[in-house]
Amino acid sequence: MYEANGIHVLSEVVSSGDAYLTQLYALKCLGWATSDGSKLSEPALEKLRESVREATAEELASLVDVLQHGSHEEKDGEALLCASIATRGQPDALRDVGVVPPLIEMLKAGSALQTLWAANALGTLACSNDENRVAIAEAGGVTPLVALLRTGTEEQTHQAARALGNVAIENANVAVIVREEAISPLVALVRSGTDEQKLFAAYTLGNLADSEENRSAIASEDAISPLVTLLETGTDQQKEEAALALGNIAFNNDANCVAISREGGISPLVALVRAGTTEHKQSAAYALGKLASNNDANRVEIAREGGISPLVALVRAGTAEHKQWATYALGKLAANDANRVEIAREGGIPPLVALVRAGTDYQKEEAALALGNIASNNDANCVEIAREGGISPLVELVRAGTDEQKEYAALALGNIASNNDANRVEIAREGGIPPLVALVRAGTAEHKQWAAH
Missing domain, CATH: 1.25.10.10 (Leucine-rich Repeat Variant)
Incomplete structure (x- = not known):
């Protein structure tokens, strides 16, 4: 597809086409290209999605009816249609209209095509949607997806690994996936699978590693x-x-x-x-x-x-x-x-001081801890942190930061003040003593420990 300029051709079909299904299926083809971000980025695909209208309520209801009651051939086509609509978006509407149970039935007893597109659709529905992750697990989707890891075709296995990785983003689902013994086949895919299987198996293992x-x-x-x-x-x-x-x-x-x-x-x-x-x-x-x-x-x-x-x-x-x-x-x-x-x-000290002063909350927290460790038992570093203006923003964190920021800033100030009279004077001049005393009186156990330190 890449060598034949397929990305450009399909993008033109999506952005300028006037036939809904043609646009939809072209968009689905382009969705595969995002597995290689150098070919088509996710932001570029998102822009193309905006060119395709949403499915109507009547179209979604018809989709579910065929998924449940259609002929073998009709179900093959509607499974692909469902996966394509999921790529376009509408994850909540698809869930609410009831596509999840018939898709899971296709995983269990559908044709090869139905199984492939059902796994793909479920993986897409579980992407960036917590409610869908919960719905798929509660409807029994984990067991057949794990079974596909072991017995599916090459492409089915890749799609199952992707779907399980997305479902596992919801922490409550991790235990279900592990209980179904997904770890062993995922490791086997990382070791000797195709490129896509290795990618999504590594992704899923990372999401499963949420507990000791x-x-x-x-x-x-x-x-x-x-x-x-x-x-x-x-x-x-x-x-x-x-x-x-x-x-x-x-x-x-x-x-x-x-x-x-x-x-x-x-x-x-x-x-x-x-x-x-x-x-x-x-x-x-x-x-x-x-x-x-x-x-x-x-x-x-x-x-x-x-x-x-x-x-x-x-x-x-x-x-x-x-x-x-x-x-x-x-x-x-x-x-x-x-x-x-x-x-x-x-x-390293100047940019860390800059983060304590003007970073995000998490950056301030981690920068304060880093400066505290850098200052530990190192006189030269204590001097440099003060020279770079680190004391004032650390005092401000002790005064008005989050609980974690107060804890780490108090630790840092304690280490900076150790065996350094000039730094002790500056901490006092910057107004550091009253908020440190306040932490000793009314802070958390960690606050009291480091403020007293």
Whole structure:
């Protein structure tokens, strides 16, 4: 399709066509092209959607009637039509008119075409719609989707993995998917599936890794090694999803952090932060932060692989998401003495101070924690944070920030004041003592701990 200029031709059909079904099916074809963002981006597809009218209430009612009572051939066609309307939009209308139960019946006992398009339609309905995710799980959609992972055709399996990944965004559905033993076939797809199967299996595993038990279960199926392989040799989208999955698998799981490092995961993550796409940089910074949390060996390896400099660059000039996750990662890395020195040497303190002053709420929180760790037992860094104007915005966070901002700002001010008379004087001059005293009197347990510190 790409070589034949199909994207352009189909886009023209969608944007200038006057036959509804022709526009709709052309849009559906273009939806497949978004699996490679370099061919057609999601924003471009969204603009094309606006060129196609919505299905009427009568058309939707007729659709459901055929899905339920039509002939074999009619159901084949209406399954494709349903998937196409779902690509156009109207997720609430499709749910409300009752398409979910007959689509699930097609998964269980439909023809090959019906099964394929039903899985595709359910995956699209579950994209960005919590109510549909709940409806699909409550109607029994998880069991046949997991069965497709094991016994479906190549394309059916890809669509089932995608649908399960979208359904799993609703946390309550994760336990159902895991209970149906989806992890093992998903790992098998990451290891030896097609490009699309690998992509959506990695995506789904990342969404399933929402608990300590599930993270351990995913690792016990030997998922880490093939996910690291995707980081190294996968497509751009595979690398993004593998990085996110590894970050989730590493979260608060010491054994998985060790295993990811042992499998060689840190070096390709650093490479993505340094020279990957915008999405790579965000997901890899996230993963590095999770790997550095409570694991000093990983902190040392990330620094040895050259991870600190590109993370500082993201804090300085990245997108809002880059700044958020790079700041988070630097805060974890700064729990190591040598890393504190390197972060300062790479120019990390000024952009972190800037985030404490004018970042988003989450950026302020993570930047305050990072500055607190950078200042710990490091006199030179305490001096530089004060010189860069860091004390005033930290005092402001103690005075009027969120609970987390108050906690981390109090920690930072305590470390900045340690063994430094000039900084103690400045904290007092900036009005820091009264709000710190207020935290000791009436704050949370964490507030009291760090304010007293």
